[in-house]
Amino acid sequence: MIVGQGRSNGQITPCELCPLRKQSNLREFDADELSFVKQFKVDELRVDPGASFLREGTRNEHLYTVLNGWAFRYKMLDDGRRQILNYALPADMVGLQGSLMNEMDHSVEALTPLVLCVFPRAKLWDLYSRFPSLAFDITWLAAREEQLIDENLVSLGRRTALERTAYLLLHLFVRAEEAGLVKNNTIQFPFTQQHLADTLGMSLVHTNKTLKRLMASQAVRWKDRVFEVVDRNALVEIAGDNVTPRRPRPFI
Template sequence: MPCEQCPLRRMDVLRDFSPDELDFIRSFKSGELNIEAGSSILLQGTNSAYLYTVLVGWAFRYKSLPDGRRQILNFAMPSDFLGLQGTVADEMQHSVEALTDMTLCIFPREKLWSLYSRFPALAYDVTWLAAREEQILDESLLSIGRRTAIERMAYLFLHLFVRAEEVSLTRGNTIQFPFTQQHIADTLGMSLVHANKTLKKLTATRTMRWKGRVFEILDRDGLAKIANFEFPGPHKRPFI
């Protein structure tokens, strides 16, 4: 798909490129990759020659222990940038798996220096994306370390809903999330049994419901109060 026809460019939340920036991104992009749900995009401990922007679909980023236990670090959805860590660390320190069928824009890692050297505004955008990822990890650590079980689950649902809402994946107060309770448990550092019990307690507050993977917010302010969640104000954010 030509960059000037990219559906991400029509989203109000994402900033516009200048003509020169768009020309560069067009030359930076080497193609698109279709990925089936359940496929690995990046693997912990390996090298990758490419960076990716999510065009369509959902993925999750995670780390694994030798015995197979995993910690989900974050979820990726359209406009999110994958693989930047490998540029600094030479190899990936985490894995990324597709939750749904996906389409990814492919960027050769070797061309990243051209972006930094020729387009300071795009270089700032990459730095902004890295800082945003750090901010999300900060909140995740706060949840696991200090929020109660019901608070951390409420926060996760709201955080993912707001991100999805920004990129037009929601319909009113509803969305079909592509993940399971096991994914939630692995994100929040809970057992599956604990996650199930916590979900029932959160549902009993009548601020939300999640059935058949369809999530609905019934009381946005009430759910935010449980989560100690602050809604972001209107803003334009970068993407590559």
């Protein structure tokens, strides 16, 4: 087992008491679906910040739903440079690629203390064959990941530094809203400017200067990792696009 991660020691959150089920933007399960998911879930995994619980090039016998915390997907180049591909928040699924393709082509690291629901790959076909509604949910989650990667590619290829920074922060803010993590237009983001730089494909110096320009717009405030959207319309205008989540959205 990788240092920084541990099993639940029998302390597993019952699916019927799952805190995610209280989120109004997540779809409800019917009784049969909930009964199956209770059998599908076999454990919970706890991961310390900074630990990579999925690694590029390894086989993965499980897939996971984030129950609590933040993680990020990333790839490393041979010279040590890192590209962050995306972030995983509560209700997001990770490890599906490794479950279906037999091998991960990226790694996943915990950004905060992380709690994951554990599902065995061996039971995935049972889900697809018995519960088309849950199978559609997994397909939707996979398609959503493709959509998020598409937006990241647009940012890296065509958006200016200011636009891509504004869009990324708006995107993460909206996803945090989905997860019920935003209070009074404010959230404590767990990532650093280095994480942003590695996501945006910019140097740390360039990222810092761009953030200062964004703060000067008065659209947002960000101090001591506490991020506040002051003028949402202005942030959307700077980003050049809005982020409109689907509600209610699927999760497993």
